[in-house]
């Protein structure tokens with residue numbers, strides 16, 4: 099099934115070849131883990147362990163304090179050695195639990211239920227909620243919220259997002275190749291929970307092997323289809339993905355469930371499968387460690403709380419000319435001020451960029467009104483106007499140009515010949531006015 | 534490893550298209566036309582263009598130095614303005630003419646408005662308009678192209694559009710022999726006129742290059758030329774409607790250089806494709822209005838300048854449709 103795509107978007111160099119051929123391997127077990135108690139969008143968790151308490155792998159160490167939240171579990175067995183503020187990838191200080199690993203890998207609870215598909219939707223939901231699953235694509239929105247739509251919002255379509263449109267990243271690609279059946283099992287669970295008869299897996303056409311693997315896994319399942327997507331950033335953004343696959347447009351400020359669709363990432367589907375079948379909480383994830391600055395790029399299965407510096411060491415360290423290290427992809431990820439920050443549930447990749455491969459944004463020029471940003475903006479905004487208003491401090495004016503419809507995909511900034519920091523200016527404006 | 538690591542807001546990669554690359558590419562795309570101008574009009578034409586470029590670049594540099602700003606001559610936009618101005622001048626003008634033109638273009642039209650990106654009017658065209666008004670005689674004395682590169686004493690003669698205006702279509706065809714020769718001479722460039730507008734083929738080669746590199750899109754030039762051709766066909770004939778010669782109008786005067794290289798200037802044209810089509814149609818319409826009804830034989834320059842003034846207004850009227858929104862938001866934004 100091929101489809102037409104959304105308007106706008108860009109074609110940055112893909113750079114997936116650095117790590118696409120590397121099978122997922124386990125990261126070396128860390129001696130100490132720093133597990134942040136906020137790893138998701140929503141309410142923070144409160145610690146439920148004390149210093150010097152011993153924990154097993156999978157024990158809850160942070161309990162949610164609201165509906166839009168997700169519990170946090172220990173990724174190893176060992177002893178809690180500290181509870182306190184610790185920096186995360188975004189540079190923010192976040193309450194975190196430090197656990198010393200006893201390397202025994204003792205599980206708290208883990209049981210196989212091969213008959214998991216006969217569980218009721220509510221039983222499945224409970225397992226997913228308890229497993230602390232959040233969106234693994236990067237946004238880290240608690241999955242249970244998407245799986246509990248209000249009654250007045252019926253869902254008729256579930257989409258598994260295998261677009262992985264960010265350059266460099268290959269974690270989802272490897273999952274689709276190596277664990278296609280588990281991804282589809284996760285999708286079937288989601289469909290059952292939502293009572294939906296129509297499922298899609300959307301994959302960009304630059305990943306033919308993944309398309310093939312998933313297509314094989316859905317053989318004999320008429321309700322699930324593989325959808326080949328044109329390769330174009332940001333194809334994996336929820337709204338764009340829904341538009342491409344279903345033709346529906348999520349209205350401004352609305353959610354996918356408003357057009358009867360729920361989207362989950364490939365990694366999330368896998369985690370949901372593991373939670374429902376094995377009762378396994380989300381304590382590890384695949385992280386692509388890549389970029390020109392990494393000596394040996396890899397796709398690592400890393401425990402949540404592992405320091406990024408340790409993952410990089412697993413990949414042979416950084417090259418001399420590394421200038422910037424990004425958590426996430428180069429289009430929407432965060433530049434890390436320090437490598438001693440933990441992997442969280444939302445860390446899809448670590449990209450080390452050399453001086454030659456990054457944008458030099460020391461100076462920028464005035465807008466020459468070339469219109470490139472307008473053509474590329476997938477949201478149909480006028481980024482040039484947003485940036486000009488923000489630059490001049492007319493934040494209210496920026497609002498009239500759809501400031502809060504911008505989801506900071508970065509297409510405009512990528513395309514601008516004057517190298518204007520449009521996204522940066524948009525963020526500034528967003529921080530100055532109320533939506 | 535760089536210590537400390539660079540921290541900046543996403544995105545962390547950028548396309549390799551820069552303003553400088555665009556400006557230098559547009560300049561390069563005018564090379565064939567410049568070459569043909571040099572071939573037909575001889576060294577004086579080369580000197581005129583060179584003077585124009587040199588003074589444009591110098592004006593920009595000195596102005597910015599005087600204000601203790603960073604010199605932006607490296608971005609190529611002053612060079613391009615000088616080149617465009619030079620190409621719209623008659624081959625033989627006193628040396629002070631291109632210098633004054635460049636001064637008006639760079640200092641008055643561009644820098645006093647805030648520099649690149651802030652000017653309302655196309656600098657090269659304002660420069661030329663100023664010269665036309667100040668030195669009407671000098672700016673309308675044309676040399677018949679001298680095929681031999683070094684031939685210096687060619688007669689002062691009129692442009693095809695001048696002949697058309699003064700003596701009519703039949704006379705024009707007569708001067709060139711027959712219609713086919715007229716078209717082919719216009720395409721190749723063997724005619725009187727400004728240095729750069731002489732060879733249609735050379736201009737189209739440059740335009741094709743810009744289209745291929747996606748530095749310009751078809752929207753402005755084709756709506757410009759389409760409207761002009763249509764008007765020429767309908768109203769261009771003597772007496773009866775639908776008896777005009779659109780091809781003659783497309784190939785003569787500044788039509789091609791104007792539509793492909795001047796109306797497409799990013800800064801002074803609308804940013805949105807829909808607005809660009811309106812802009813192009815307006816240019817085409819006004820050009821033909823001036824050519825057919827106005828006092829000047831040529832109307833491209835004034836047409837583009839008038840539409841430049843409307844570009845900000847057009848930009849306000851045309852907005853892209855926000856993803857997921859019901860209707861195109863038009864004019865609703867202040």
Ligand code: SF4
Pocket residue numbers: 474475476477478479480481484503504505506507508509510511520521
């Ligand atoms: S960052 Fe915002 S304004 Fe820029 S292209 Fe993306 S959605 Fe549009």
Ligand code: SF4
Pocket residue numbers: 464465466467468469470471472481482485510513514515516517518804
């Ligand atoms: S891409 Fe840059 S220069 Fe072009 S219109 Fe947008 S902001 Fe202006």
